[in-house]
Amino acid sequence: MEQERRPIEVYLVVKEALKLLRASIPTNIEFKSTIDEKSGAVLADPTQIHQLIMNLCTNAYHAMRGDDAGTLGVSLRAAEINKQDAHGLLHPGNYLEFTVSDTGCGMSPEIMERIFDPYFTTKPRGEGTGMGLAMVHGIVTQYEGDIRVESALGQGTTIRVYLPQAENKAPEAERIISQQLPGGNERVLVVDDEHMVLAMHTNMLERLGYKVTAMPSSKEALAEFSARPQDFDLVLTDMAMPGMQGDILAQKIRQVRADIPILMCTGFSEKLTPERAQGFGIGKIIMKPLLFRELATSIREFLDS
Incomplete structure (x- = not known):
């Protein structure tokens, strides 16, 4: 393009x-x-x-x-x-x-x-x-x-x-570094099985002011969310993860708390269409690699709506 x-x-x-x-x-x-x-x-x-x-x-x-x-x-x-x-x-x-x-x-x-x-x-x-x-x-x-x-x-x-x-x-x-990016102080659960990506997304969000809980596996993330579902304002999860795919994780999280906003990261858009994502309760699909501005605006959009 x-x-x-x-x-x-x-x-x-x-x-x-x-x-x-x-x-x-x-x-x-x-x-x-x-x-x-x-x-x-x-x-x-x-x-x-x-x-x-x-x-x-x-x-x-x-x-x-x-x-x-x-x-x-x-x-x-x-x-x-x-x-x-x-x-x-x-x-x-x-x-x-x-x-x-x-x-x-x-x-x-x-x-x-x-x-x-x-x-x-x-x-x-x-x-x-x-x-x-x-x-x-x-x-x-x-x-x-x-x-x-x-x-x-x-x-x-x-x-x-x-x-x-x-x-x-x-x-x-x-x-571009001095451009104001929308941030906040809400609590975000971030899930990704790749250490480098998890650390990078955590760093991005913390620099925007958010309080981040980082989880390296979908099963650990589900257990953490189920133990204290009201302690989170948004979930940012990867799609391709061992043990439990991101779309299934989203479905199980919404069974615990139906109103939680969920954003999905993926490098394989053909495996997760917007229609299928909506069926799992996923608010938006963001393509990897995540860009700072897109991440900041997407999170703010969902938290404010």
């Missing part, structure tokens, strides 16, 4: 994304960042830039998951592409270079050839849709940029994204 573009200072989006990621990724993964705050602006949609950063950094973490330690590197700088470097999709000119590196397992040449293919994933069944890097590739090419990948088995991976600088930078480039 064509998005609304405006001048964005990318370093602000990078810093915001890294705050969310640092709160979600285990401490055995070291973060190293070199962010040039004077790197310039790009003409882009801030939501897409946020998606790009989160997908690349999440993939880097997954490449190191299971290791005793690892390093996730992020850098942002201005880069001038000359005629010698302007191969592939790049033309000579001024760009922002966003780099994500990891010290993980690396990739074979055969896998590197396919990483941007839709639905291709090396993750175990149920852990990935294979759409993250395909989405990143689509965003970058839409902005007339390019992606370059360096990797070898056992030697980690480095991905460099080049986005054209905005030729006429606005006097006040979009400061």
